[in-house]
Amino acid sequence: MANRAQAILDSVKNRVAPDIYESIEAVCGIPDDHATPAVQARHVAALMQKLSRHCTPDEISEIMRPCGHRCISDHTIETAKKLYADSADLPDFLRRLNERRIGGGQLHIEGDHIVGVYDRCYCGLAKSTKDLSPDYCECSAGWFEKLFSSVLGKDVAVTQRGTILSGALECTFEIRWEKCS
Numbered sequence: 001m002a003n004r005a006q007a008i009l010d011s012v013k014n015r016v017a018p019d020i021y022e023s024i025e026a027v028c029g030i031p032d033d034h035a036t037p038a039v040q041a042r043h044v045a046a047l048m049q050k051l052s053r054h055c056t057p058d059e060i061s062e063i064m065r066p067c068g069h070r071c072i073s074d075h076t077i078e079t080a081k082k083l084y085a086d087s088a089d090l091p092d093f094l095r096r097l098n099e100r101r102i103g104g105g106q107l108h109i110e111g112d113h114i115v116g117v118y119d120r121c122y123c124g125l126a127k128s129t130k131d132l133s134p135d136y137c138e139c140s141a142g143w144f145e146k147l148f149s150s151v152l153g154k155d156v157a158v159t160q161r162g163t164i165l166s167g168a169l170e171c172t173f174e175i176r177w178e179k180c181s
Helices: 004-015 018-028 037-054 057-071 074-085 090-099 134-152
Strands: 108-110 113-118 157-162 171-176
Touching: 004 018, 004 037, 004 057, 018 037, 037 057, 037 134, 057 134, 074 090, 074 134, 090 108, 113 134, 134 157, 134 171
Parallel strands: none
Antiparallel strands: 108 113, 113 171, 157 171
């Protein structure tokens, strides 16, 4: 597992006032790269608690989404691009992604947008600790954002409807852009 605490702190440093960053870094610290997943998870949980005290929800989104951009592999994006190029239309593309379980395997069109559903939490870090803030799920929103903006070649807006960390039975995300059909 990459050092998520360091990735989040890097994102914090680029997006908040220096005094807030220094306060968060001083309290949370950074586990070394050889720390166990459980140790890294505890650091991230503490970091997320600090963020919720010092940042607005929009700031937390701006911090966490780039982490999701870094989390998705180039291989996944290239596979999705090939599937898209070979697809007859958007429903066919989503079917192909679902067959390969890219994006949770439950992508579908709902009205004028795509909905992505995870029936379980796929994040190893989130499964390694208790009481992780639901704000951490902005990372997954960033993952979907990177996937669909890379494949479609346009900006997308991703909104959380609910997540397992927030108490929902599944994680649900809306993916929107100018035209979805």
